[in-house]
Amino acid sequence: MDFHLTTEQIDIQRAAREFATGEFDPDAALEYDRNQQFPLPIWKKACGLGFIGVHFPEEYGSQGCGVFENVLITEAFCRQDSGIGMALALSDFGSEMILRNGNENQKRKILPFIAQGKGMATSAFLEEGYCLAPLSTTAQRNNNEYIINGRKSFVTLGNQAHFMVVVCQTSLDNPHAQSVILLERQMGGIEVSSMGEKLGMRLIPVDQVSFTNVRVPQENTIGQEDTGHLQLRDFFNEMRIETGAMGIGIAQGGLDRALEYSKKREQFGKAIVNFSAIRNKLADMYMESEMARLITYKAAWSFDRGRPDNRAILISKMIASKTAYRITYEAVQIHGGYGYMKEGHIEHFYRDAKVLDLFLEPGQIQRNMLADQITGRT
Numbered sequence: 001m002d003f004h005l006t007t008e009q010i011d012i013q014r015a016a017r018e019f020a021t022g023e024f025d026p027d028a029a030l031e032y033d034r035n036q037q038f039p040l041p042i043w044k045k046a047c048g049l050g051f052i053g054v055h056f057p058e059e060y061g062s063q064g065c066g067v068f069e070n071v072l073i074t075e076a077f078c079r080q081d082s083g084i085g086m087a088l089a090l091s092d093f094g095s096e097m098i099l100r101n102g103n104e105n106q107k108r109k110i111l112p113f114i115a116q117g118k119g120m121a122t123s124a125f126l127e128e129g130y131c132l133a134p135l136s137t138t139a140q141r142n143n144n145e146y147i148i149n150g151r152k153s154f155v156t157l158g159n160q161a162h163f164m165v166v167v168c169q170t171s172l173d174n175p176h177a178q179s180v181i182l183l184e185r186q187m188g189g190i191e192v193s194s195m196g197e198k199l200g201m202r203l204i205p206v207d208q209v210s211f212t213n214v215r216v217p218q219e220n221t222i223g224q225e226d227t228g229h230l231q232l233r234d235f236f237n238e239m240r241i242e243t244g245a246m247g248i249g250i251a252q253g254g255l256d257r258a259l260e261y262s263k264k265r266e267q268f269g270k271a272i273v274n275f276s277a278i279r280n281k282l283a284d285m286y287m288e289s290e291m292a293r294l295i296t297y298k299a300a301w302s303f304d305r306g307r308p309d310n311r312a313i314l315i316s317k318m319i320a321s322k323t324a325y326r327i328t329y330e331a332v333q334i335h336g337g338y339g340y341m342k343e344g345h346i347e348h349f350y351r352d353a354k355v356l357d358l359f360l361e362p363g364q365i366q367r368n369m370l371a372d373q374i375t376g377r378t
Contacts, residue, residue: 009072012054012065016073019049020080026345029081033348036202038160039084046088047117051077053092061112066304067238071245071296078249079256082352086246087203090156094123094165094258096238097180101223101231106182110163120164124152124209125232130361132167132174133229139168141218146170146181148189148214153284158207159192161185167209167228178228182220189214200351224304237308237359240317243359244296250353251289254331255323257346258282261335277333285327292316292323314370318363322354328353 003208006012014180019330023042030120032039046052055070056062092114098106098121114121127136127150148168158164164183183190191210198206223231254329259282262273272278299316303308328350332339339346371377 005072005110009069013068013072014075014352015049015286016051016076017080018084020044020050023194024077024081025159026081026085028045029084030345030348032087033342035201036197036205038157038203038205039087042084043088043091044117047115050115052088052117053095053111053115054116056095056111060107060115062115066300067241068297068300068304071241071300074242074245075249075252075293078246079253082246082250082253082349083203085203086201087092087104089246090204091120093121093156093239094161094163094230094235097122097123097222097231097235098182099183100234101180101336102182105219105224110182113162120157120160121163121165122155122157122161122263123165123167123235124155124158125167126152126154128153130365132232133178134172135167135169135178137166137168137215138172139170139181141170141181144213144218145220146179146216146220148181148183148211148216151208151210153194153208155192155207155209156204158209159194159205164190164209165222170187170226170228174226176229177226178232178249179225180222180228181216182222182232183214183216185247187214187216199354200348201355202351237310237313238303239360240313240366241296242319243356244292244316247317247324247353247356248289248293248296250324250349250356251285251292251320251327254328254346254349254353255282255285255289257349258285258327258331258334261338263334270349272334281330285330288323292320296320311370311373314366314373317356317360318370321353321359324353324356324366325350 017366050063051073054063054065077088095114098110138149139146158364162185166181189212192207195206195208262278263271265272282306296316299312331346332350335346338344
């Protein structure tokens with residue numbers, strides 16, 4: 001395995017860092033966080049430069065890169081600011097199911113729309129209790145259309161996304177008979193309500209979406225009917241890699257700030273970076289960050305080669321989310337009382353890191369999945 005980035009990947013990484021440095025104003029980020037507001041102007045600029053949907057093929061108005069390049073961009077964005085980085089990374093959440101399973105008409109309608117910054121997409125799959133089979137949200141066939149009823153929770157950007165990829169139960173006899181159906185936000189019978197204030201990830205609205213007799217043409221089915229659980233499995237795999245990318249970016253951002261602060265903060269006549277306790281913390285933070293980066297890069301590398309390493313993918317999300325949380329915790333500690341204040345520009349990294357372990361599914365579920373794989377129970 002070659003551990004060196006290609007010239008193109010280095011250019012993409014550099015461009016993402018330059019964009020984030022120039023556009024992610026720290027004071028504006030604090031305002032977005034306080035107001036739970038999506039950074040729409042920055043998202044528009046990111047789309048204009050080709051950073052959003054970079055893994056879409058060129059024929060759909062994008063760069064034709066892979067998941068690995070998307071990881072590099074997400075990492076760079078979250079390293080500069082955790083909140084803005086996560087918001088941009090999740091502005092196309094759900095588009096992967098269209099990319100991997102949609103028909104040509106669906107791809108040509110949705111993917112360029114997202115990549116060019118005309119609108120956003122999201123995915124609605126979670127219900128109370130994290131139960132994914134069977135689902136209480138149903139889609140009943142009525143001639144050439146579906147009638148959808150039910151409710152989804154923790155839908156990112158539910159009120160802002162133009163397109164929503166919804167996983168529905170299409171047969172009550174088989175708990176795994178589910179279908180993925182594409183909805184447009186303006187369809188009748190869709191009601192969105194905020195789930196309230198959040199500890200972290202505050203730049204991304206998280207909503208509850210109710211469906212009451214929503215009529216959807218059968219042609220809006222993504223992939224084959226009753227195969228939604230397989231599509232969701234593959235979608236989760238891809239999103240675990242992106243979650244890993246958010247984790248390593250947030251972790252590196254925490255380390256950057258801790259290192260910078262420890263060099264300028266003086267105590268007893270010298271910078272605290274010279275004290276063994278601080279140096280040991282920084283060394284541990286660096287080691288954990290590098291290990292999380294390596295497993296996440298491996299997961300993305302395997303995915304792009306059509307041979308996804310499922311164990312590496314699971315580990316990447318678990319390790320990166322835990323690493324982000326531990327490193328940002330230590331970064332707050334190194335900053336002392338200043339780290340506890342919003343104006344210190346580190347406490348929101350700590351808050352944002354916490355959500356990664358819960359995102360998609362809790363960490364204990366992923367550990368059970370990994371245990372199943374290594375013990376042969378899959």
